Amino acid sequence: MNVLLCPFSDAGYLYPALAVGRELRRRGHAVFPLVRPGAAGVPGEAGLPALNAHEYGGARAFSVAWWGETGAVQYRAVARAAREVRADALVTSILCHGALLAADALDLPVVVLGFAAHLWTYGRGGEGERHGRAAMRERRLLQLLRRYELAREQAGLPPRRDRRRDLPLIGSGLLLRGDQALEHPGAELPEGVRHVGPCPWEPAADPAALHRLAGQVRRIGKPVVYVHLGRVFGGESMWPRLNTTFTGSPFQAVVERGRSGEPRPAPGADVVVVREPWMGPLIELSDLVLTNGTSSPVLAALMRGKPLAVAPIGSEQPLLSEACVRAGVAVGFPPGPVGDGVAALGTAYAGGLGARVRELGARLNTSGGAPAAADAVVAAASSARAVARAGAANTEAANTGPVPVPAGARTHARDARIDIGTIRGDP
Numbered sequence: 338m339n340v341l342l343c344p345f346s347d348a349g350y351l352y353p354a355l356a357v358g359r360e361l362r363r364r365g366h367a368v369f370p371l372v373r374p375g376a377a378g379v380p381g382e383a384g385l386p387a388l389n390a391h392e393y394g395g396a397r398a399f400s401v402a403w404w405g406e407t408g409a410v411q412y413r414a415v416a417r418a419a420r421e422v423r424a425d426a427l428v429t430s431i432l433c434h435g436a437l438l439a440a441d442a443l444d445l446p447v448v449v450l451g452f453a454a455h456l457w458t459y460g461r462g463g464e465g466e467r468h469g470r471a472a473m474r475e476r477r478l479l480q481l482l483r484r485y486e487l488a489r490e491q492a493g494l495p496p497r498r499d500r501r502r503d504l505p506l507i508g509s510g511l512l513l514r515g516d517q518a519l520e521h522p523g524a525e526l527p528e529g530v531r532h533v534g535p536c537p538w539e540p541a542a543d544p545a546a547l548h549r550l551a552g553q554v555r556r557i558g559k560p561v562v563y564v565h566l567g568r569v570f571g572g573e574s575m576w577p578r579l580n581t582t583f584t585g586s587p588f589q590a591v592v593e594r595g596r597s598g599e600p601r602p603a604p605g606a607d608v609v610v611v612r613e614p615w616m617g618p619l620i621e622l623s624d625l626v627l628t629n630g631t632s633s634p635v636l637a638a639l640m641r642g643k644p645l646a647v648a649p650i651g652s653e654q655p656l657l658s659e660a661c662v663r664a665g666v667a668v669g670f671p672p673g674p675v676g677d678g679v680a681a682l683g684t685a686y687a688g689g690l691g692a693r694v695r696e697l698g699a700r701l702n703t704s705g706g707a708p709a710a711a712d713a714v715v716a717a718a719s720s721a722r723a724v725a726r727a728g729a730a731n732t733e734a735a736n737t738g739p740v741p742v743p744a745g746a747r748t749h750a751r752d753a754r755i756d757i758g759t760i761r762g763d764p
Contacts, residue, residue, distance in 0.1 A: 408488025411435025446717035453515030463524035534704025630658035
């Protein structure tokens with residue numbers, strides 16, 4: 338079959354999709370990643386041919402920074418690309434509403450790759466979450482549904498009527514990359530949502546850059562904390578806390594600046610700032626990981642047996658951070674005085690988290706991951722084909738003459754006549 342990968346082109350979204358695409362390609366399927374121009378070279382490193390989103394009118398629509406504003410543009414770009422490659426199935430990211438709309442309009446199955454933990458309302462249980470997290474899940478779901486409906490309206494598509502509110506957002510299945518241990522105890526995921534485990538892939542590390550960095554941290558000689566910063570969501574930068582924590586302390590830091598803005602290391606701080614498309618070798622070089630609580634560094638650390646310190650700022654970060662602390666694989670990195678942060682790192686480094694980290698890491702390493710996600714894509718496509726064949730057989734059996742097609746009936750992508758616009762650039 339032909340599979341269109343249409344996630345966001347940011348590393349935390351694109352890399353897991355490429356891992357699934359590589360597995361599908363290994364099984365003999367044709368896989369086409371649709372990416373923004375700045376990421377056009379990345380699929381090639383994964384052995385997959387890239388489609389440039391700019392050529393389909395969606396250059397800015399595959400950046401997570403614009404996810405809430407470009408749903409209709411993303412819809413048109415994905416629909417064009419899906420028709421061009423004669424797609425049988427789509428694989429996309431959570432928050433990619435335009436890809437969900439394209440799948441709906443073209444009557445294609447779409448598998449959604451999510452975060453390490455479920456963000457929305459549980460199917461059952463979870464009411465005992467602290468700090469009103471259950472209410473926060475409900476609010477987040479309602480906000481996303483409003484964004485989805487707005488994108489649907491802007492794309493010129495009619496409203497949906499679903500038996501369950503979250504169905505438009507999970508497509509043919511929402512696959513979480515974590516483990517049940519990262520969910521609230523006793524909570525059950527909604528139907529169609531399940532954990533498959535990490536889908537790890539990243540570009541190969543630069544040996545020269547890694548060699549230089551290894552030499553630098555050896556010369557300093559202190560335990561290494563790999564720091565992976567996420568977005569600040571309008572909050573305060575972590576740089577003042579990092580500077581005080583790693584100046585005259587027992588630890589040194591290798592800081593991946595991520596999407597946190599310009600780095601601001603202080604003179605005298607034992608801090609090395611990097612900007613690399615890979616993190617695995619940096620985590621291997623480190624003794625523990627400090628993160629805002631985003632999925633990729635959390636999973637990468639656990640898979641390598643590294644304990645975590647978490648400092649959430651916004652969005653999904655508090656939920657996953659609390660899950661890691663609850664699972665016994667992380668300590669909180671407090672916003673208070675410098676001594677508190679150093680003490681937190683000392684607790685994580687001392688080994689008290691080791692048994693739980695190794696246990697959860699082993700489960701993640703032996704989970705289905707990309708092969709399980711590929712199974713879900715194949716199953717979704719097979720189910721769609723079976724439904725189409727059954728519908729065709731029923732129509733043929735009942736057909737005694739020309740039968741009018743009901744207004745609004747959907748057809749397969751290869752035959753559908755859908756107005757996807759004529760705009761070839763960003764709005």
